[in-house]
Amino acid sequence: MIDQERHIAVWNNCLQIIENNIDPQQFSTWFKPIRPVSLEGARLTVEVPSDFFREYIEGAYKELLRLTIRRAIGADAQLFYLVRPVQNHEGMLIPASKSAPLTNNSVSVPTYQPSGPQSPFVFPGTQRVKINPRLNPVYCFANLVEGNCNKLGVNAGESISQNPGKTPFNPLFLFGGPGLGKTHIAQAIGIDIKERFQDKVVLYVTGNEFKTQYMDAVKGNRIVDFIAFYQRIDVLIVDDIQDLIGPASQNTFFNVFNHLHQNGKQLIFTSDRAPVDLQNFEARLLSRLKWGLSVELTKPDYETRLGMLRARALREGVALSEDVLSYLASRIKTNFRELEGSLTSLVAYATLGHRDIDVELAQSVTGKIVGEEETRIGTDTIIDTVCEYFNITRELLLSKTRKRQIVQARQIAMYECRNLVPGCSLSTIGGELGGKDHATVLHACNTVQDLMSTDKSFRQWIEDIEGMIVVPVEK
Secondary structure, three states, X not given: OOOOOHHHHHHHHHHHHHHOOOOHHHHHHHOOOOEEEEEEOOEEEEEEOOHHHHHHHHHHHHHHHHHHHHHHHOOOOEEEEEEOOOOOOOOEEEEOOOOOOOOOOOEEEEEOOOOOOOOOOOOOEEEEEOOOOOOOOOOOHHHOOOOOOOHHHHHHHHHHHHOOOOOOOOOEEEEOOOOOOHXXXXXXXXXXXXXXXXXXXXXXXXXXXXXXXXXXXXXXXXXXXXXXXXXXXXXXXXXXXXXXXXXXXXXXXXHHHHHHHHOOOEEEXXXXXXXXXXXXXXXXXXXXXXXXXXXEOOOOOHHHHHXXXXXXXXHHOOOOOHHHHHHHHHHOOOOHHHHHHHHHHHHHHHHHHOOOOOHHHHHHHHHHHHOOOOOOOOXXXXXXXXXXXXXXXXXXXXXXXXXXXXXXXXXXXXXXXXXXXXXXXXXXXXXXXXXXXXXXXXXXXXXXXXXXXXXXXXXXXHHHHHHHOOOOOOO
16 A cells, blocks of 8 residues: 655655765755655655666665665665656656566475585575576666667567567577667566566576586586576576587586477577677587577667667657757767767766757767767768769769669668768758659668668678768868
């Protein structure tokens, strides 16, 4: 039962403690805007203006907050943040550090007395174990922006979530460069499964953590217990599996893999490289990693980057102009992580410096992330690069010929102009490429996006061309 008045009194008590321990200006900036929402048992929920606001106070005042709510509520106190981007919009509930909204039920794990000297602390039989799934609730499907770069992985993940262990996507192997969303998709699957099937035991670990746990088990003569523990997992997510090196740890993981797969359990792996490129992996383990579905995550295109920025700005509770959003999406093209970092930095500079968020501030912030030189890619640069790549003349590219190779090159040029030239309208692109109308340009961009998601060779053309594009240096 939620006490409608006690939560206000409890939070006011917390504010008195906090005010006595920090600078008055800091208290006014970071704690006065917080509003108490509810107190249910030992769980206190407060509303904060934005996700950036939450991240800042968690980083700067985490220990003070933890001690304060424990003093005000008790040893079992839990703090949750409600981020409500706009009024009358459903808020996002985020737990404070060290609280666990997603939990697994206790499971019985067999224990075995090791051979050799008897340990007085280990008894044969079973023990009840509470396994922390180690899932970050922020990495849910609702916070994931889908685009051509990750569509197959997202669709496969949603299918797995509805029927874990019983789809052809077992194991699911996600691979790609850093910051492309591998961890987000993998954890989103685990979160969705926990919400649909509360009895499922889900565990997220990294390849390096598994290896370290194995080495500790060997030192403690507990390798049988270690294997028995992992055999109780229903959904095992191993991030950065390329770090699982060493024949002994791989042999143990091979046995765990076989047991889980044969018993219909779901396996999900991520890696910074394709299965075929994994080095120093046993052939039999490597063949099993290739068993299910392997999905490559690629660099996000302009539309996906723009969608991600809009979604994150909504979470932050920050209103950004289309000029700022377009500038960031055009300036930072590498991965989602740099995009999020640029937006977080932009909000921080504006909040702490009491400045408006405009293109000038965005230019200053992104210069510190991707370099001081301003991006000045124009349509001429892209047209020349496409012509060079396909070994055709500029006149032929801009002509009215309907030869398939020329049409395809022209469509790629239109796509890259929209993707890489900041603020370039469809009409402008059409005018630069043979006097085409905006509908033709839009059709070309959609055609290129479809081909990128279905044709690996075509996608390689796009990546090669983008790698060739040189940013002119202003003198």
